[in-house]
Every structure is written in C-alpha cells, then in structure tokens.
Amino acid sequence: MTPEEEKYLAIQEEILGQGQPDKSLEDMYHPADIAAAIEHIEDESRMLEAFSAVGVEMGSQILPLLDESSRELILDNSTPEELAELIGEMNTDDAADLLGEMEEEVAEEVLGSTSAEVDAQVSRLLQFEPETAGGIMQTELIAAREEMTLDQTLDLLRSRPDINREVYNIFVVDNLGRLKGVAPIIELLLNPGMKKVGDMVDEGHPPIYVYADDDQENVASLFKKYDLISLAVVDRNMVLLGRILIDDIVDVFVEEADEDIMALVGAGDEVLSPATSVVEMARYRLPWLTASLAGGFVTGALILLFKGTLEAAIALAAFIPIVMGMSGNVGSQSSTLVVRGIATGRIDPGALGAFIFKEVKVGFILGIVCGLISGVAAWAWQSSAEMGLIMGGAVFLAINLAALMGAGIPLIFKWLDVDPAIAGGPIVLALNDITAVFIFLTFATALIHLLH
Amino acid sequence: MTPEEEKYLAIQEEILGQGQPDKSLEDMYHPADIAAAIEHIEDESRMLEAFSAVGVEMGSQILPLLDESSRELILDNSTPEELAELIGEMNTDDAADLLGEMEEEVAEEVLGSTSAEVDAQVSRLLQFEPETAGGIMQTELIAAREEMTLDQTLDLLRSRPDINREVYNIFVVDNLGRLKGVAPIIELLLNPGMKKVGDMVDEGHPPIYVYADDDQENVASLFKKYDLISLAVVDRNMVLLGRILIDDIVDVFVEEADEDIMALVGAGDEVLSPATSVVEMARYRLPWLTASLAGGFVTGALILLFKGTLEAAIALAAFIPIVMGMSGNVGSQSSTLVVRGIATGRIDPGALGAFIFKEVKVGFILGIVCGLISGVAAWAWQSSAEMGLIMGGAVFLAINLAALMGAGIPLIFKWLDVDPAIAGGPIVLALNDITAVFIFLTFATALIHLLH
Numbered sequence: 094m095t096p097e098e099e100k101y102l103a104i105q106e107e108i109l110g111q112g113q114p115d116k117s118l119e120d121m122y123h124p125a126d127i128a129a130a131i132e133h134i135e136d137e138s139r140m141l142e143a144f145s146a147v148g149v150e151m152g153s154q155i156l157p158l159l160d161e162s163s164r165e166l167i168l169d170n171s172t173p174e175e176l177a178e179l180i181g182e183m184n185t186d187d188a189a190d191l192l193g194e195m196e197e198e199v200a201e202e203v204l205g206s207t208s209a210e211v212d213a214q215v216s217r218l219l220q221f222e223p224e225t226a227g228g229i230m231q232t233e234l235i236a237a238r239e240e241m242t243l244d245q246t247l248d249l250l251r252s253r254p255d256i257n258r259e260v261y262n263i264f265v266v267d268n269l270g271r272l273k274g275v276a277p278i279i280e281l282l283l284n285p286g287m288k289k290v291g292d293m294v295d296e297g298h299p300p301i302y303v304y305a306d307d308d309q310e311n312v313a314s315l316f317k318k319y320d321l322i323s324l325a326v327v328d329r330n331m332v333l334l335g336r337i338l339i340d341d342i343v344d345v346f347v348e349e350a351d352e353d354i355m356a357l358v359g360a361g362d363e364v365l366s367p368a369t370s371v372v373e374m375a376r377y378r379l380p381w382l383t384a385s386l387a388g389g390f391v392t393g394a395l396i397l398l399f400k401g402t403l404e405a406a407i408a409l410a411a412f413i414p415i416v417m418g419m420s421g422n423v424g425s426q427s428s429t430l431v432v433r434g435i436a437t438g439r440i441d442p443g444a445l446g447a448f449i450f451k452e453v454k455v456g457f458i459l460g461i462v463c464g465l466i467s468g469v470a471a472w473a474w475q476s477s478a479e480m481g482l483i484m485g486g487a488v489f490l491a492i493n494l495a496a497l498m499g500a501g502i503p504l505i506f507k508w509l510d511v512d513p514a515i516a517g518g519p520i521v522l523a524l525n526d527i528t529a530v531f532i533f534l535t536f537a538t539a540l541i542h543l544l545h
Numbered sequence: 546m547t548p549e550e551e552k553y554l555a556i557q558e559e560i561l562g563q564g565q566p567d568k569s570l571e572d573m574y575h576p577a578d579i580a581a582a583i584e585h586i587e588d589e590s591r592m593l594e595a596f597s598a599v600g601v602e603m604g605s606q607i608l609p610l611l612d613e614s615s616r617e618l619i620l621d622n623s624t625p626e627e628l629a630e631l632i633g634e635m636n637t638d639d640a641a642d643l644l645g646e647m648e649e650e651v652a653e654e655v656l657g658s659t660s661a662e663v664d665a666q667v668s669r670l671l672q673f674e675p676e677t678a679g680g681i682m683q684t685e686l687i688a689a690r691e692e693m694t695l696d697q698t699l700d701l702l703r704s705r706p707d708i709n710r711e712v713y714n715i716f717v718v719d720n721l722g723r724l725k726g727v728a729p730i731i732e733l734l735l736n737p738g739m740k741k742v743g744d745m746v747d748e749g750h751p752p753i754y755v756y757a758d759d760d761q762e763n764v765a766s767l768f769k770k771y772d773l774i775s776l777a778v779v780d781r782n783m784v785l786l787g788r789i790l791i792d793d794i795v796d797v798f799v800e801e802a803d804e805d806i807m808a809l810v811g812a813g814d815e816v817l818s819p820a821t822s823v824v825e826m827a828r829y830r831l832p833w834l835t836a837s838l839a840g841g842f843v844t845g846a847l848i849l850l851f852k853g854t855l856e857a858a859i860a861l862a863a864f865i866p867i868v869m870g871m872s873g874n875v876g877s878q879s880s881t882l883v884v885r886g887i888a889t890g891r892i893d894p895g896a897l898g899a900f901i902f903k904e905v906k907v908g909f910i911l912g913i914v915c916g917l918i919s920g921v922a923a924w925a926w927q928s929s930a931e932m933g934l935i936m937g938g939a940v941f942l943a944i945n946l947a948a949l950m951g952a953g954i955p956l957i958f959k960w961l962d963v964d965p966a967i968a969g970g971p972i973v974l975a976l977n978d979i980t981a982v983f984i985f986l987t988f989a990t991a992l993i994h995l996l997h
Binding site: 098123125129140159173219247250251257261275279280281282283289301307316317318319320321322339340342343346347350351353354355357358359360365366367371373374375378379382383385386388389390392393394396397400403404407408411412413415416417418419421422423425426430431433434437439441443451452455458459462463464467470474516519523524526530541 | 992
C-alpha cells in the first residue's frame with residue numbers, strides 16, 4: 094500500500110468508524126484528501142454513507158473536488174433539499190458548476206430551496222456560458238470603495254470570515270461599482286490605517302481585468318502572462334461582477350491541453366473522464382473514424398486507378414505503406430506544432446507565414462534524409478535502381494507536401510475561425526494519405542513509362 | 546493593428562523616444578507588456594538598445610519573461626559584468642534558470658562577478674536538476690521561528706521590501722530551520738500582534754511540502770490537488786530550503802502538456818520553441834521518422850510475402866490503406882487516452898486493468914460499426930460478397946487489436962518505468978500498421994482458400 098492509500102484508509106475509518114475522535118476531521122486532514130478517500134470507497138452505499146457522515150459544511154467543500162462518477166452518484170441519491178443545503182454552503186462558482194451538471198428541472202427545484210441571496214447570486218452566474226470568464230468566476234470577493242481607509246477595509250475583511258482566507262487582493266471600486274484598481278492585501282499590513290485604499294493602487298498602471306464573456310482560454314493566458322493570483326471580471330461598463338482565482342485557472346490549463354490532445358486523435362476530452370460509459374466513448378470517437386474510413390476508400394480507389402502499374406510491378410504495393418507512413422508522420426508533426434503553437438501563443442498570429450516557410454524548410458531536410466534512406470533501402474531490397482529511384486523520389490515529394498499541408502491546413506482553419514485543433518488530427522491524416530498515395534503512384538507510373 | 550500591438554508600439558516609442566516622460570515606465574506598464582513590446586522589435590540592434598534603455602532593475606524583471614530567441618540575443622551581446630548586475634537584481638529561481646541557459650564557463654564568470662550572497666544562493670539552486678522541485682524553487686521567502694509574535698513577524702515582513710508583495714504565506718520553522726507549518730499572511734491582519742506565529746498553523750493538519758528532488762510534475766499535481774498558491778521545499782531532514790510559487794507551476798502545466806503532445810507525434814517539446822533552428826528541428830524529428838520508416842519496410846515485406854494473394858486479386862491492395870487507417874486511428878486514440886490519463890492522474894494506477902478492459906469493450910463496438918460499414922461498402926464497390934466479407938472481417942479484427950495494443954503498450958512502458966508518452970506516438974502506430982496488414986492479408990488468404 095502506498096502512503097497515500099494508507100492515508101485514505103485511515104480517513105475512511107475515521108469517517109465511518111464508531112468512536113468519537115478527540116479532533117475533528119477538518120483539523121486532521123485537508124478536504125482534498127477527504128474527497129480522495131471517499132472517492133476510493135468501492136461500495137456505493139458505503140460511499141454515500143461516508144459522504145453524509147462528514148456533514149454539510151465539509152460536504153460542500155469536498156463535493157466539487159470529487160470525480161465525476163462519485164459526484165453523479167451523490168447527486169442522484171440526494172433530495173433537492175439536501176442539495177440546496179450543500180449549495181448554500183458552497184462558493185458561488187462551485188455551486189453554479191454543480192447546478193450545471195444537474196437536469197434543468199432538478200436544478201431549478203434545488204435553487205428554489207436555497208436562500209433568496211444564494212438563488213440570486215448563483216442564478217446570475219448561470220447566465221454565462223460555462224467556458225467564459227463569467228462561467229468560471231465567483232462572486233466571493235472584497236470590494237472597497239476608493240475613499241475607504243485601510244482600517245475600514247480591514248473591518249470589511251474581518252466581517253467576511255467565510256472567505257477572508259482566500260482573499261489576496263482588495264478590488265477598489267468607485268461609487269457606481271466600477272473597477273478602479275487592485276490592492277494586494279499586504280498593503281494593509283505595510284501602511285498606516287488611515288491611508289485611503291484608493292491610494293494603494295497604481296494610478297498610471299491600468300488594472301488588469303476581463304469581460305464576463307471573454308473565453309476562458311484568454312483568461313488563462315492573462316494569468317500566465319501577468320503571473321496573477323486573482324483577476325477581476327467586469328461588465329462592459331467596467332462594473333465589477335466577480336473574481337477568478339488561480340486554482341480554477343489551473344484546471345482550465347489542464348482542460349485546454351486535454352482538448353488539444355484529444356482533438357489530435359479525433360476525440361473530445363469527454364473520453365478522458367472515467368465516468369464516460371463505453372457506449373458514449375464509442376459514440377464520441379466514431380465520427381472521426383468514419384471520416385477516416387471515407388478517406389481510406391478514396392485512397393483505395395486511387396490505388397485501383399493505377400492497377401496497371403501495380404500489376405506490372407507488384408513490389409510497388411509494398412512501398413505504399415512506407416510512403417503513407419512517412420507522409421502521415423511528418424504531417425502530424427507539422428500540424429501538431431501549429432495547433433499547439435497557436436493554443437499556447439508561441440506562434441505569433443502575425444508571423445504565420447514565416448512559420449509555414451520554416452516548416453517547409455524543415456520538411457525539405459526531412460524529405461532529403463528520409464528519401465535517401467528509403468531509396469537506398471528499396472534499391473538494395475529489390476536489387477533494382479529503378480525501384481530505389483521511385484521509392485526515394487516518392488518519399489521526398491510526399492514528405493515535402495505533408496509538411497506544407499500539415500502546417501497549412503490548421504492555419505486555413507484558423508483563418509476560417511474554426512478551432513485549428515480539429516484539423517490537426519484525422520483530417521490532416523486522411524488528406525495526407527490520399528496525396529501521398531497519389532504522388533507515389535503518379536511518380537512511379539511516369540518513371541516506369543519514361544525508363545521503358 | 547490590434548489594441549495589444551498598439552500598446553506595444555506605444556511602449557517601444559516610450560523606451561526609445563528622446564523626451565523624458567513625467568511618469569516612469571514601470572508606473573505606466575506591466576513588466577510583461579514591456580517584455581512583449583521589446584520582443585516585438587524586429588531590428589536586433591534596436592532591440593538591444595531598448596533592453597539597455599529600460600535599466601538594470603526593469604531589465605532584471607523582463608529578461609526572464611522574454612522569448613528564448615530574444616533572451617539569447619541579449620545574453621550573447623552582454624558582458625559578464627552586465628549579466629552579473631542583472632542577475633543580482635533577479636529572483637533566485639530566475640537567476641538560476643538564466644545561468645542554466647549559458648555556456649558553463651560564461652555562467653561561472655557571471656556568478657563570480659555577483660555578490661558573495663547571490664553567488665552562494667544561486668549556486669545552491671544550480672545543484673538541483675532543472676525539472677525538480679529544487680530546480681524551480683526560489684530562496685526568497687519569509688520564515689519565522691514558531692515562538693515569534695505576529696508583531697515580530699510583521700517587522701520581518703517589513704524588512705524585506707524586495708519580496709513582500711509576493712508573500713502569501715509565512716513559513717513557520719523551529720530553531721533548526723525545520724518546517725513546522727504554514728500561516729497565511731491574512732492571519733497577521735486578523736489576529737492580535739502578541740499572538741505567536743506558531744499558533745497560526747493547524748497543529749493536527751500536517752503541512753504540505755515537497756522534497757527538493759521531487760519531480761516537477763508531482764509538484765504541479767500537489768498544487769492542483771490542494772489549490773495551493775505557494776509550497777515549501779524541504780530537504781530530507783525537513784529543513785526549509787525554498788518555496789515554489791503558483792506562477793512557476795502554471796508554466797510547468799503548459800510544459801508538461803507540451804511534452805505529452807509532442808511525444809505523441811514523435812518530437813520533443815523543443816520543436817515548439819521559435820528559437821529552434823530549422824536544422825535542429827529536423828534533427829529532433831528524424832529519429833522517430835526513421836523508426837517509422839523501419840516499420841514501413843517491415844509492413845512492405847509482409848505485403849510481398851502475400852504477393853500470390855495480391856496478384857490473384859489486385860483489389861485487395863486497395864484495401865490495405867483502409868485497414869491501416871482504421872487501425873492506426875483507433876490505436877492512437879487508445880494510446881493517447883492512456884498517456885494523458887496517466888499524466889493527469891485521471892487513470893488510477895490501481896485500476897489500469899479495468900481501464901484496458903474498458904478500452905477493449907469500446908474497441909469491440911468501434912470494430913463492429915466500422916467493420917459493418919466498410920464490409921458493405923467494399924461489397925458494393927467491388928460487387929463481391931467475398932470482398933465485403935474480407936474487408937469487414939479484417940477491419941473488425943484490426944480495430945479490436947489496435948484498441949488492445951494502443952491501451953496496453955503505454956501501460957507496459959509505465960510498468961517498465963519508461964515515460965508512457967514515448968509509446969503513445971510512432972511506436973504504437975508502426976506496430977499497429979504491421980499487425981493490421983498482417984491480420985488483413987492472413988485473413989484474406991485464409992478466406993480465399995476456404996471459399997475456393
């Protein structure tokens with residue numbers, strides 16, 4: 094047993110055991126560990142028992158931390174009133190996420206059972222798309238009017254024991270609630286209490302903020318660029334609506350990378366979740382497979398078009414997978430470079446042309462090296478200089494075209510405002526297969542005609 | 546021009562312009578924007594001019610933020626004394642990273658020109674491997690002995706104006722410098738000044754920490770699991786060595802995702818850097834291409850083994866790319882699922898067997914659907930029920946095997962303690978090609994023999 098597993102077992106015994114411990118659970122373990130321990134209970138009824146045994150306050154902390162399948166189990170086995178109680182204790186962003194996971198009628202019933210304040214705040218968050226700044230923000234924040242003194246601000250902070258351990262910045266606003274700047278809480282420690290909080294923000298330095306409808310990927314890149322811990326979310330009139338904390342952005346980074354990776358193989362990031370059923374997994378992956386199947390039939394039809402050439406020299410059939418493999422590999426490398434480069438901001442949108450040109454040059458080198466190797470190998474294998482020439486020439490041409498297409502197709506998608514990641518996987522691969530086989534057979538047929 | 550580009554242009558004019566502005570640069574712009582503006586200067590000598598114009602203090606902040614090619618340019622055009630001055634102003638983690646990018650002799654000369662204190666601190670950091678906790682930590686932190694009062698701790702905080710705006714936690718240590726716990730700075734605001742800082746940490750709750758030689762990927766998953774802002778790094782005797790801040794971990798998340806993604810297509814994440822030259826790019830990608838080339842030749846040899854079958858029915862040659870494409874796609878999907886699942890901790894190491902079994906079931910469904918479609922399509926295309934049967938049966942078998950191999954091979958790598966990401970790309974693809982072609986041709990030969 095790993096030390097982690099031992100810890101989880103101890104927590105499980107603590108929760109489900111009979112004896113009353115002298116220390117409370119939250120003094121001994123971090124909520125993330127309690128959540129992991131509950132997740133590791135295999136028996137469903139014992140898991141439910143453990144979840145209700147930790148109580149509403151701890152339950153509201155760990156429910157958002159559980160994996161999807163455990164959370165689903167708990168949601169399915171709780172009454173709307175129980176869920177309303179849990180949601181009343183939760184941060185608003187977690188509450189909104191949780192309600193988004195429920196059936197609409199259930200969510201409405203649950204919200205109806207919460208206090209009017211929770212209902213109003215969470216309902217407002219639910220209006221935003223899940224993958225926008227508004228969809229990931231929370232309304233728990235400390236906003237101080239600019240003329241308030243630091244002492245008054247400190248009183249405000251003290252009046253919110255529910256959130257003050259997660260406060261890193263004071264958001265400074267004017268009388269209309271519009272964001273004027275951000276003051277780190279360390280300023281409250283370093284400055285005399287009668288100073289104004291409005292003087293704690295850099296005047297010239299415009300505050301960093303996002304609009305509620307900004308995409309979460311843009312929000313994440315702001316966090317990365319400016320090394321932020323928290324970020325203000327405003328409406329188009331600069332009125333402060335909420336804040337986003339870095340720990341939610343960490344999840345966004347993982348999520349966006351998942352999306353990019355899974356798109357490369359033609360599957361949504363839903364297939365990564367252990368809660369996704371076998372049938373759903375198959376359904377998410379089938380569209381790309383059938384697209385690739387269609388591409389395969391086109392390639393096959395091309396091969397039959399050149400039946401005469403193949404019948405004359407059946408060894409050429411053996412070369413087809415080599416040319417396809419080479420072109421497929423180079424094409425995937427190039428397209429992945431572009432897709433990931435765009436997603437992480439490494440490729441400057443203004444320098445896309447330069448990037449393609451670089452890929453073409455790299456493709457040229459790869460084409461020469463792989464063309465030479467495969468040409469010489471084919472020559473030796475078939476004891477035929479002609480076969481060597483066909484093989485080497487076709488590999489050289491196919492690799493060059495694969496690099497150009499691999500880099501170019503995602504960029505065309507980008508220009509059309511379609512997520513370039515979609516182009517990165519099966520589409521590039523299918524097009525590469527078709528062009529590689531076409532180049533190879535045309536080149537082979539032409540060369541054979543020329544030489545005989 | 547985008548608003549971003551306008552801002553960069555304004556900054557460039559500000560830096561390189563003649564007039565003395567009434568506000569200093571750092572009051573008007575964030576260092577990240579100044580860095581971006583300098584990066585966007587195309588002319589190299591103007592870029593160098595701009596960098597020296599911002600001065601040593603701002604320069605030390607922006608140098609770590611610049612892209613690799615700009616930073617390389619500046620490093621190559623600065624004297625060891627200039628670099629020593631910059632490094633003296635930098636955070637220790639940035640200084641260590643920068644020295645790691647220099648030639649060893651240059652780095653030694655630079656370090657030799659810094660103050661003894663900087664030399665000692667940075668040299669200690671340089672002893673750790675770059676991708677470990679020690680390699681990414683900084684020594685800038687506030688450590689308070691547990692018997693210190695909050696007032697004394699506040700004095701300590703005030704005495705470090707260089708770092709206190711980046712302090713989120715006080716690390717509480719005993720007389721031997723061993724970590725006892727972590728107190729959020731908000732406790733200094735909420736509690737009376739004569740309280741002891743040692744009482745601000747949960748006694749029962751063990752502090753979260755990492756050892757200096759822990760891998761950065763594990764560090765990142767602790768940040769994600771516990772929603773941390775900063776994390777203590779200790780040696781094996783629990784002596785506090787440094788801290789890691791969340792903004793460096795954000796970079797780790799992006800880096801690790803890059804590594805996973807690029808490994809899938811057989812290239813290191815170095816190829817993502819715009820600073821990598823064309824020849825280097827080709828060199829990073831060639832090993833995998835030649836491995837794939839070797840796989841292609843094996844596939845080709847297999848095809849020639851079944852020359853008789855192909856000569857009897859040349860249409861079968863047209864089916865080869867279809868079977869290869871299907872099996873390659875399913876195999877990449879399965880292996881990517883495993884690689885990413887392991888990397889993000891979604892696949893429980895104890896439940897790997899269950900995961901493979903699930904993939905096998907998904908493969909079965911995909912095999913039935915794609916086998917049916919391709920069988921009927923082949924039947925209609927070739928007007929031959931026999932061809933339909935061969936195609937459908939081979940696609941069904943190849944997809945099932947591809948799912949099993951795609952999920953299984955990365956796990957075998959994992960068991961052998963090799964990074965499973967290496968198996969995810971070209972290796973799985975090459976093995977898939979070989980087995981798919983073998984299955985197809987064996988199945989076709991057997992069926993033709995059986996039916997005639």
